[in-house]
Amino acid sequence: METAEKKYTFKDFTSDQEVRWCPGCDDYVILRSMQKALPDMGVKREDVVFISGIGCSSRFPYYMNTYGMHSIHGRAPGIASGVKLANPDLSVWIITGDGDAMAIGGNHFIHVLRRNIDLNIVLFNNEIYGLTKGQFSPTSLVGQKTKSSPYGNIQQPFSPGELAMGAQARFFARIGGNNPKDMTNIFIESHKFKGTSLIEVLQNCVIFNDGCFKSVTDKTVKEDQQIYLEHGKPMIFGKERNKGLILNGLKLEVVTIGENGITQEDLLVHNAKEQDPTLHQMLIRLQYPVATGVIRSFDDITLEERMDDVTKQVKANSNFKKTDDLFFSGETYEVK
Amino acid sequence: MITAKIKGQPEALEAVIIRFVGDSGDGMQLTGTQFSDTSAMFGNDIATFPNYPSEIRAPQGSLYGVSGFQVHIGSVEISTPGDEVDLLVAMNPAGLKTNLHAVKPGHTIIVDTDSFTKKNLEKAQYETNPLEDNSLENYRVIEVSMTSLTKESLKGVEGLDNKSITRSKNMFALGMVYWMYDRSTEHTEDFFNKKFKSKPNVIEANTRVLKAGFNYANTLELIPNSYTISPAKMAPGTYRIIMGNTATAWGFLAAAEKSGLELFLGSYPITPATDILHELVKHKHFGVKAFQAEDEIAGIASAIGASFAGDLAITTTSGPGLALKGEALGLAMMIELPLVVVNVQRGGPSTGLPTKTEQSDLLQAMYGRNGESPVIVIAASTPADCFDFAFEASKLALEHMTPVILLTDGYIANGSAPWKIHSVDDMPEIKNNLVNEVKENWHPYNRNEDTLARNWAIPGTPGLEHRVGGLEKDSVTGNVSYVPENHEYMTKIRAEKIKRVQNYIPDVEVEFAQTGDLLVIGWGGTYGSLHSAVKQINKEGYDKIGFAHFNYINPLPKNTRQVLARFKKVVVCELNNGQFSKVLSNNFNGCEFIQFNKIQGLPFGNTELIEKFKQLVQ
Numbered sequence: 001m002e003t004a005e006k007k008y009t010f011k012d013f014t015s016d017q018e019v020r021w022c023p024g025c026d027d028y029v030i031l032r033s034m035q036k037a038l039p040d041m042g043v044k045r046e047d048v049v050f051i052s053g054i055g056c057s058s059r060f061p062y063y064m065n066t067y068g069m070h071s072i073h074g075r076a077p078g079i080a081s082g083v084k085l086a087n088p089d090l091s092v093w094i095i096t097g098d099g100d101a102m103a104i105g106g107n108h109f110i111h112v113l114r115r116n117i118d119l120n121i122v123l124f125n126n127e128i129y130g131l132t133k134g135q136f137s138p139t140s141l142v143g144q145k146t147k148s149s150p151y152g153n154i155q156q157p158f159s160p161g162e163l164a165m166g167a168q169a170r171f172f173a174r175i176g177g178n179n180p181k182d183m184t185n186i187f188i189e190s191h192k193f194k195g196t197s198l199i200e201v202l203q204n205c206v207i208f209n210d211g212c213f214k215s216v217t218d219k220t221v222k223e224d225q226q227i228y229l230e231h232g233k234p235m236i237f238g239k240e241r242n243k244g245l246i247l248n249g250l251k252l253e254v255v256t257i258g259e260n261g262i263t264q265e266d267l268l269v270h271n272a273k274e275q276d277p278t279l280h281q282m283l284i285r286l287q288y289p290v291a292t293g294v295i296r297s298f299d300d301i302t303l304e305e306r307m308d309d310v311t312k313q314v315k316a317n318s319n320f321k322k323t324d325d326l327f328f329s330g331e332t333y334e335v336k
Numbered sequence: 337m338i339t340a341k342i343k344g345q346p347e348a349l350e351a352v353i354i355r356f357v358g359d360s361g362d363g364m365q366l367t368g369t370q371f372s373d374t375s376a377m378f379g380n381d382i383a384t385f386p387n388y389p390s391e392i393r394a395p396q397g398s399l400y401g402v403s404g405f406q407v408h409i410g411s412v413e414i415s416t417p418g419d420e421v422d423l424l425v426a427m428n429p430a431g432l433k434t435n436l437h438a439v440k441p442g443h444t445i446i447v448d449t450d451s452f453t454k455k456n457l458e459k460a461q462y463e464t465n466p467l468e469d470n471s472l473e474n475y476r477v478i479e480v481s482m483t484s485l486t487k488e489s490l491k492g493v494e495g496l497d498n499k500s501i502t503r504s505k506n507m508f509a510l511g512m513v514y515w516m517y518d519r520s521t522e523h524t525e526d527f528f529n530k531k532f533k534s535k536p537n538v539i540e541a542n543t544r545v546l547k548a549g550f551n552y553a554n555t556l557e558l559i560p561n562s563y564t565i566s567p568a569k570m571a572p573g574t575y576r577i578i579m580g581n582t583a584t585a586w587g588f589l590a591a592a593e594k595s596g597l598e599l600f601l602g603s604y605p606i607t608p609a610t611d612i613l614h615e616l617v618k619h620k621h622f623g624v625k626a627f628q629a630e631d632e633i634a635g636i637a638s639a640i641g642a643s644f645a646g647d648l649a650i651t652t653t654s655g656p657g658l659a660l661k662g663e664a665l666g667l668a669m670m671i672e673l674p675l676v677v678v679n680v681q682r683g684g685p686s687t688g689l690p691t692k693t694e695q696s697d698l699l700q701a702m703y704g705r706n707g708e709s710p711v712i713v714i715a716a717s718t719p720a721d722c723f724d725f726a727f728e729a730s731k732l733a734l735e736h737m738t739p740v741i742l743l744t745d746g747y748i749a750n751g752s753a754p755w756k757i758h759s760v761d762d763m764p765e766i767k768n769n770l771v772n773e774v775k776e777n778w779h780p781y782n783r784n785e786d787t788l789a790r791n792w793a794i795p796g797t798p799g800l801e802h803r804v805g806g807l808e809k810d811s812v813t814g815n816v817s818y819v820p821e822n823h824e825y826m827t828k829i830r831a832e833k834i835k836r837v838q839n840y841i842p843d844v845e846v847e848f849a850q851t852g853d854l855l856v857i858g859w860g861g862t863y864g865s866l867h868s869a870v871k872q873i874n875k876e877g878y879d880k881i882g883f884a885h886f887n888y889i890n891p892l893p894k895n896t897r898q899v900l901a902r903f904k905k906v907v908v909c910e911l912n913n914g915q916f917s918k919v920l921s922n923n924f925n926g927c928e929f930i931q932f933n934k935i936q937g938l939p940f941g942n943t944e945l946i947e948k949f950k951q952l953v954q
């Protein structure tokens with residue numbers, strides 16, 4: 001990817017289309033964070049492509065002044081894979097919702113993660129189908145009342161992070177939909193990461209699932225309920241910055257610095273780059289505190305690198321330069 | 337040990353149809369391919385058709401485990417593998433049982449008597465041995481102890497286990513047939529030398545058995561060497577034998593080179609289309625990007641992405657896969673991107689008859705999408721012209737900025753025929769609609785005045801950043817629009833764009849009678865069968881019968897109505913329940929279309945066609 005000489009501002013990434021989300025929707029925060037992150041990625045505007053599926057979230061590409069495609073429900077991973085394989089110099093982003101990615105597009109979602117093409121996936125998880133006006137989604141909680149579950153949802157949900165780990169995801173980050181500052185940084189991290197990255201945004205839908213993440217993301221509780229992980233830094237959290245995580249047997253345990261002789265040195269240090277996903281998985285599953293930030297960022301060879309290697313090798317060992325070389329090779333015969 | 341019951345002398349023919357049948361493990365495909373390649377190199381025109389069992393490893397000796405390969409060779413133009421055979425080589429009872437019906441009465445059957453054991457006869461559900469119960473009286477049966485003779489000829493060759501010894505008996509049969517038809521064993525010997533380069537004992541063994549079969553037929557003179565089929569009159573040039581699916585793959589390679597674009601294939605395996613994927617994955621030396629996706633939807637989706645990014649993008653499948661691709665194909669149509677979808681048709685509906693041929697996806701190709709969603713539909717007609725139509729599909733997609741569905745079928749996809757090699761230099765130019773200049777008032781939906789193709793601005797081009805999508809577009813800016821009049825206008829523009837393709841495709845040609853009593857109409861893979869039937873009936877004196885074969889289905893060639901008007905009756909022959917006939921009726925009301933449909937998973941037979949045509953002109 002060539003780097004941009006021109007210095008952009010967020011305005012350069014803002015299209016002339018009127019944004020049509022409900023007032024107060026977290027999607028606005030995600031849009032603005034992306035428009036702010038892009039100038040700092042150093043990528044040329046013409047090299048950026050947003051591919052979305054269908055859903056409220058998937059309107060996103062229309063609002064970005066880059067190349068983009070608002071495609072069909074659940075299929076953005078396939079389209080984005082084609083874009084990237086056709087032109088590996090592009091910075092390709094998939095915009096998807098919980099239904100788009102994990103219901104209709106579930107198959108593509110797991111396969112895109114497993115292949116590790118250098119793509120960035122932003123998953124707008126609002127635990128509801130927004131665009132179709134409020135049915136439960138694969139991430140809706142058991143008991144959740146929605147238009148299609150008036151007596152409470154009876155289907156067990158997915159955890160996007162766990163699903164992603166099962167699919168061999170190399171990069172997984174999670175962030176509250178009301179946290180533009182960290183979100184912007186995570187977008188930049190995701191861009192830098194070579195491989196498929198998945199960012200789960202805990203996105204509030206003010207209309208059909210208002211407050212779904214309030215107990216974790218609300219400004220008043222956020223510092224106590226979330227642990228924002230940074231590679232190489234101790235796992236510390238809390239308003240007082242006096243809480244942390246240690247490993248007790250096979251479980252993560254919350255401890256308080258200063259109690260029972262615990263010091264900061266006793267806390268786990270976050271290693272996002274570790275290949276072994278065990279600890280990352282435990283962090284993803286943690287209910288209290290909820291892990292945010294870049295939880296996993298394991299550098300691995302990408303599909304396009306592998307493809308490139310094979311192609312180079314085949315080219316070096318082949319006598320076929322033009323199709324004529326192939327067509328006239330082997331068993332041909334003359335008719336006079 | 338060796339007996340030959342000769343009933344009558346075989347006649348000298350200008351063409352001969354031979355079928356090799358045996359157990360899946362008997363190497364019939366190889367035997368058939370060797371015989372057809374040798375004949376082609378000798379200068380015969382040929383057409384072949386393999387017939388595999390649908391099970392991967394059917395039980396040995398069973399009726400449904402029979403594998404066959406039919407080849408039609410001639411000193412005249414050959415357009416089909418033929419239906420009734422002049423010579424059947426049956427390596428086991430199951431092969432004989434399942435193929436006897438195809439042998440012309442009085443014609444020859446060669447059997448390996450060693451395989452007519454009690455066990456094999458039971459497996460083939462024979463109550464008595466057909467070689468002993470006079471049930472083959474109407475045929476000329478040549479009984480040969482092929483397995484024992486093969487073993488004998490291999491005495492002294494080191495390092496062969498029993499299995500590989502018995503396995504090479506197919507070469508004994510091939511040797512015999514070479515002698516019968518006056519063919520040299522040279523080509524097959526060369527083949528052994530190349531194929532088994534590092535295994536001299538295997539080369540030796542195969543060569544010995546081949547020659548043993550040849551000499552056996554020669555020295556014992558049990559078989560009169562009376563068929564000598566001289567070379568056919570074919571246009572001069574360099575030829576090779578090509579299978580339909582390979583030709584399709586190569587057509588795309590040629591189109592990519594000609595257009596200067598990279599080729600991207602997104603696909604998911606499905607019979608009988610998979611061989612196109614198999615072929616294209618090999619050609620990384622040309623920079624082909626072949627992506628085996630997780631399903632058909634991801635296959636087409638990746639192709640749409642690649643097309644958006646500026647590749648020549650294709651996706652290959654068969655009927656059920658096309659059904660899955662429907663929604664995405666609608667997207668490609670809506671965002672007006674070039675894309676080729678190949679559907680190698682098989683027997684449907686649902687899983688249907690996966691290994692058999694049919695033409696029953698025509699209406700799916702025409703209409704199988706939500707909304708008003710016209711695309712170009714074309715069809716190849718022979719194994720060799722799969723090359724031309726894959727090239728043409730790419731050209732039309734790129735020049736008209738639209739998805740194109742290319743229909744082939746299991747019959748031509750697996751069949752092979754001589755192909756006069758086309759150098760890419762001799763192929764027509766392919767233009768494209770790429771733009772890279774920033775002009776004032778540029779919009780992604782600016783159209784070419786003649787073709788109505790929109791322009792193609794690909795990511796990486798500064799200043800032309802834009803968004804496309806499945807929502808309706810404003811006709812000028814390309815932004816999302818819900819304006820009622822705009823939707824109607826855009827729907828009509830998209831239809832008109834496809835209609836105008838008529839100005840860029842050739843007229844449909846009429847062969848044989850140019851006006852008269854009966855026009856025989858066909859489309860796609862039935863060309864060979866229909867052509868030879870109409871040719872034969874004309875020779876018999878029915879010279880008021882013409883033949884028009886369609887490769888362009890949507891849009892239809894401009895002169896279609898005028899051609900229809902030149903005949904008193906029109907019969908549409910197709911391997912489905914009348915789909916093309918529906919398309920024609922829709923387009924040309926007032927014309928009456930008689931239907932001749934066959935829905936058995938099989939190609940048309942010569943006899944049934946001729947009977948039908950005669951009945952229609954009586």
Ligand SMILES: Cc1ncc(C[n+]2csc(CCOP(=O)(O)OP(=O)(O)O)c2C)c(N)n1
Pocket residue numbers: 054055056057058073096097098099100101124126128129130131132137
């Ligand atoms: C093939 C198909 N099926 C169903 C729909 C209807 N549909 C549109 S969006 C959607 C759910 C979207 O939910 P989600 O992905 O969570 O996105 P959100 O609107 O919540 O951002 C559904 C069911 C469709 N557009 N296409």
Ligand code: SF4
Pocket residue numbers: 020021022024025026027056057126130131204205206207208
């Ligand atoms: S319905 Fe919910 S998710 Fe959709 S725009 Fe409105 S608030 Fe946002």
Ligand SMILES: [Mg+2]
Pocket residue numbers: 055097098099124125126127128129130137
């Ligand atoms: Mg949602």
